[in-house]
Amino acid sequence: MRMLLIHSDYLEYEVKDKALKNPEPISEEQKKGRLEEVLAVFMSVEKADETNPDEVVEKAVVEIKDVASQVKAGRIFVYPFAHLSSELAKPDVALKVLQRIEERLMEEGFEVKRAPFGYYKAFRLSCKGHPLAELSRTIVPSGEAVS
Numbered sequence: 515m516r517m518l519l520i521h522s523d524y525l526e527y528e529v530k531d532k533a534l535k536n537p538e539p540i541s542e543e544q545k546k547g548r549l550e551e552v553l554a555v556f557m558s559v560e561k562a563d564e565t566n567p568d569e570v571v572e573k574a575v576v577e578i579k580d581v582a583s584q585v586k587a588g589r590i591f592v593y594p595f596a597h598l599s600s601e602l603a604k605p606d607v608a609l610k611v612l613q614r615i616e617e618r619l620m621e622e623g624f625e626v627k628r629a630p631f632g633y634y635k636a637f638r639l640s641c642k643g644h645p646l647a648e649l650s651r652t653i654v655p656s657g658e659a660v661s
């Protein structure tokens with residue numbers, strides 16, 4: 515799993531078109547989204563994560579919680595982003611991992627939005643620009659080497 519974490523004044527997206535034959539079904543309301551004062555987390559779920567998705571979910575939640583507490587962000591935007599890795603997990607595994615991360619972050623008390631999975635999306639982001647505003651993390655299941 516590769517994550518790019520951007521502490522932002524806001525992140526907004528608009529669904530444009532299908533990027534997969536069978537994207538995640540979404541409501542009219544989910545075609546646009548915006549959160550203010552948010553930690554945007556762009557995530558590529560990777561092939562290696564398929565060996566232990568549950569472990570990758572928990573490790574991702576630990577990392578996101580750690581950064582959120584450092585930058586004092588109470589809102590998280592989970593953003594599926596297939597451009598941080600050249601070894602992507604299958605879409606069905608990736609979607610489940612991202613849905614579970616969303617659930618776990620809500621359980622941890624965050625306000626969470628998740629951008630729709632399997633679409634081309636326009637987005638606007640306002641990065642705050644402080645020293646911790648742009649971070650990346652790589653997560654691998656135990657026993658896997660980082661490539």
Ligand SMILES: C[C@@H](O)[C@H](N)C(=O)N[C@H]1[C@@H](O)[C@H](n2cnc3c(N)ncnc32)O[C@@H]1CO
Nearest residue numbers: 533558559594595596602603608631632635
């Ligand atoms: C395209 C660009 O504008 C948009 N932002 C986009 O990336 N769309 C991705 C993700 O939503 C999702 N997706 C598929 N596989 C994965 C994966 N392994 N990890 C994360 N997302 C995935 O499926 C889309 C096409 O790859």
